[in-house]
Amino acid sequence: xxxxxxxxxxxxxxxxxxxxxxxxxxxxxxxxxxxxxxxxxxxxxxxxxxxxxxxxxxxxxxxxxxxxxxxxxxxxxxxxxxxxxxxxxxxxxxxxxxxxxxxxxxxxxxxxxxxxxxxxxxxxxxxxxxxxxxxxxxxxxxxxxxxxxxxxxxxxxxxxxxxxxxxxxxxxxxxxxxxxxxxxxxxxxxxxxxxxxxxxxxxxxxxxxxxxx
Amino acid sequence: xxxxxxxxxxxxxxxxxxxxxxxxxxxxxxxxxxxxxxxxxxxxxxxxxxxxxxxxxxxxxxxxxxxxxxxxxxxxxxxxxxxxxxxxxxxxxxxxxxxxxxxxxxxxxxxxxxxxxxxxxxxxxxxxxxxxxxxxxxxxxxxxxxxxxxxxxxxxxxxxxxxxxxxxxxxxxxxxxxxxxxxxxxxxxxxxxxxxxxxxxxxxxxxxxxxxxxxxxxxxxxxxxxxxxxxxxxxxxxxxxxxxxxxxxxxxxxxxxxxxxxxxxxxxxxxxxxxxxxxxxxxxxxxxxxxxxxxxxxxxxxxxxxxxxxxxxxxxxxxxxxxxxxxxxxxxxxxxxxxxxxxxxxxxxxxxx
Numbered sequence: 220x221x222x223x224x225x226x227x228x229x230x231x232x233x234x235x236x237x238x239x240x241x242x243x244x245x246x247x248x249x250x251x252x253x254x255x256x257x258x259x260x261x262x263x264x265x266x267x268x269x270x271x272x273x274x275x276x277x278x279x280x281x282x283x284x285x286x287x288x289x290x291x292x293x294x295x296x297x298x299x300x301x302x303x304x305x306x307x308x309x310x311x312x313x314x315x316x317x318x319x320x321x322x323x324x325x326x327x328x329x330x331x332x333x334x335x336x337x338x339x340x341x342x343x344x345x346x347x348x349x350x351x352x353x354x355x356x357x358x359x360x361x362x363x364x365x366x367x368x369x370x371x372x373x374x375x376x377x378x379x380x381x382x383x384x385x386x387x388x389x390x391x392x393x394x395x396x397x398x399x400x401x402x403x404x405x406x407x408x409x410x411x412x413x414x415x416x417x418x419x420x421x422x423x424x425x426x427x428x429x430x431x432x
Numbered sequence: 433x434x435x436x437x438x439x440x441x442x443x444x445x446x447x448x449x450x451x452x453x454x455x456x457x458x459x460x461x462x463x464x465x466x467x468x469x470x471x472x473x474x475x476x477x478x479x480x481x482x483x484x485x486x487x488x489x490x491x492x493x494x495x496x497x498x499x500x501x502x503x504x505x506x507x508x509x510x511x512x513x514x515x516x517x518x519x520x521x522x523x524x525x526x527x528x529x530x531x532x533x534x535x536x537x538x539x540x541x542x543x544x545x546x547x548x549x550x551x552x553x554x555x556x557x558x559x560x561x562x563x564x565x566x567x568x569x570x571x572x573x574x575x576x577x578x579x580x581x582x583x584x585x586x587x588x589x590x591x592x593x594x595x596x597x598x599x600x601x602x603x604x605x606x607x608x609x610x611x612x613x614x615x616x617x618x619x620x621x622x623x624x625x626x627x628x629x630x631x632x633x634x635x636x637x638x639x640x641x642x643x644x645x646x647x648x649x650x651x652x653x654x655x656x657x658x659x660x661x662x663x664x665x666x667x668x669x670x671x672x673x674x675x676x677x678x679x680x681x682x683x684x685x686x687x688x689x690x691x692x693x694x695x696x697x698x699x700x701x702x703x704x705x706x707x708x709x710x711x712x713x714x715x716x717x718x719x720x721x722x723x724x725x726x727x728x729x730x731x732x733x734x735x736x737x738x739x740x741x742x743x744x745x746x747x748x749x750x751x752x753x754x755x756x757x758x759x760x761x762x763x764x765x766x767x768x769x770x771x772x773x774x775x776x777x778x779x780x781x782x783x784x785x
Contacts, residue, residue, distance in 0.1 A: 228605065228609045230609055230610060230612075230613040231609055231612060231613055231616075233613075234612070234613045234616035234617060235616070237616070237617070237620055238616050238619065238620055241620055241623060241624070272664075273604075273605065273664070278601065278605065279663070279664040279665070280664050280665065303604040303605075303608060303651075303660060304604070304651060304654070304655070304660045304661070306660075306661050306673055307673065307676065307677045308661070308665075308669075308672065308673035308676060308677075311676070325651075326608070326609075326612050326647075327612065327615070327644060327647045327648065327651075329612060329615075329616055329619075330612065330615030330616050330618070330619045330640065330643070330644060331619070332616075332619045332620065332623060356677050
C-alpha cells in the first residue's frame with residue numbers, strides 16, 4: 220500500500236514510517252500541514268492517507284478539514300484520521316459526506332501494530348474503522364440502543380468499528396450464523412429495512428451518529 | 433479674586449487638588465491619598481478653601497505688611513512730616529529715636545509671636561479640611577478596591593485560561609506524542625523479536641503495556657485539566673458535541689456570547705456535561721434543553737429537562753462539583769428540582785471584563 224501521511228510531529232511520522240515499513244507499506248510522502256498534504260495527495264494518488272487532526276498553523280481541526288477537502292477533490296480517497304482525543308463530532312463530520320473509506324482512531328491505537336494495519340487496510344478497501352471509544356460514546360445513548368440486548372450491543376460495537384461478520388464471530392467466540400442473526404435483529408430494532416440496499420451496516424452506525432436529529 | 437482663581441483653576445482641579453492634598457498630607461505627616469474623583473467633593477472643598485484660605489491669607493498679608501512698616505518705617509521715622517508722624521503699634525505716634533526703636537522692635541516681636549502662634553494652627557486646620565474634603569471616603573476606597581479586584585480577577589482568569597490551554601497543548605503535542613512514539617517503537621521491537629528469550633519478551637510486553645496505560649491515563653488527566661474539544665472548537669462547538677452525544681436528546685441554544693475567558697468556558701462546558709449526564713442517568717427525561725447566553729458581564733447557562741425532578745446536591749450527582757467550580761470563579765449555581773419535576777439547573781458565571 221502506498222501511504223501519504225499528514226503529521227507535523229517528526230517523532231510520530233518517523234515512527235509511523237518505521238511501523239508501516241515493517242508491514243510492507245510504502246510511505247510516499249509526509250506532509251507537515253494541510254496544503255502540503257493536499258499537494259502530496261494530488262501528486263502521489265496514494266492508496267490510503269493518514270491524517271493528524273491537529274496540524275499547523277492553528278493546531279485545532281485542520282486535519283479534519285484537510286481530510287474532507289481531499290475527499291471532495293478525490294471522492295474515493297481513503298482517509299484514516301488520527302486524533303489525540305476522541306470526539307464523536309469529528310467522526311460524524313468525516314462520515315457525513317461519504318461513509319466509505321473513512322477511519323477515525325485515537326493516536327494510541329497505532330501501538331497495536333496488527334490491529335492498526337488491519338484498520339488501515341479496511342479503510343484502504345473502502346471500509347470504515349471507528350475507534351472503540353467513539354463507539355462507546357455512541358452506545359451510551361438512551362434511544363433505540365436501549366432496546367438492544369447486551370450481545371446485540373457488542374455486535375453493533377464491533378460492526379461500528381468496521382469489522383466484518385467473520386471477525387465479529389471470532390471476537391465474540393460465536394458462530395457466523397449467530398452473528399448474522401444478531402445483525403438482523405439490530406437492523407429490525409433500528410428500523411433499517413432489507414431493501415435499503417448494500418450499506419445497511421454503515422447505515423446502522425450512521426443511525427447512531429445522526430440519531431439525535 | 434480667590435473665586436476668579438478657583439474658576440480659572442477649574443479645568444486643572446485634579447492637579448490643583450492633588451498639589452493641595454500633597455501639601456496637606458506632608459503638613460499632617462500622613463501619606464498623600466489619591467484625590468477623589470467626585471465633582472461635588474471638589475466644589476465643597478473649594479468653598480472650604482475660600483472660607484479658611486481668605487481670612488488666613490488676609491491675616492498673613494496684615495502681619496507681613498505691618499512687619500515691613502516696622503522694619504522699614506522705624507529707621508526712617510524722621511522722613512514723616514511732624515504733623516502726621518509714623519504710627520506704630522496701631523496708633524502710637526513716633527516722635528523720637530527712643531520710641532522708634534522700642535515701638536519698631538515691639539511691633540516686630542508681636543507680629544512674630546502672632547505668626548508663630550496662629551499660622552500653624554490655621555495651616556493645620558486648612559490641611560485637615562483639605563484632607564477631609566478631597567481624600568476618598570471609606571466607601572469610595574472600597575468601591576475602588578472592588579473595581580480593581582474585578583479588573584485583576586479578569587486578568588487572572590484570562591492568564592489562567594491561557595495557561596490551561598498551553599498545558600493541554602504541551603501534554604497532547606509533547607508528552608503524549610512522545611509516549612505514542614515510544615509505544616510504536618516498542619511494538620515494532622516486539623514484532624521484530626518473536627523468538628526473544630522469555631525474560632526479554634516479558635520486559636518488552638510490560639514496557640509496551642505500561643506505555644499504553646500511561647497514554648490512557650494522560651488522556652484522562654488532560655480531559656480534567658482543559659477539555660481539548662474546547663481548545664479546538666470553542667465553547668459553542670464543544671457544547672454542540674456534548675449535546676449530540678448525550679444520552680437524552682438535547683436542544684442547544686447558544687446566543688452571542690462575546691469574549692469569554694477560557695477558564696469560564698471550561699466551567700460552563702463542565703457544568704453542561706455534568707448536568708446532561710445527570711439527566712441521562714437519573715431524570716428519566718425524554719428531552720433536555722441547553723441554553724447559554726450572555727447577560728452583560730455574566731454568562732448564563734441553563735440545562736432544563738422534562739424528567740422526574742428531585743435532584744439533590746448530596747446524592748453524588750455531580751451538582752456539588754458544578755457548584756465548587758462555579759463558586760471558584762465567583763459564580764452561582766441554582767438547582768430547581770421539585771419532586772415530580774421538571775429540573776432546571778442554572779449556572780451564572782462572571783466574565784469580568
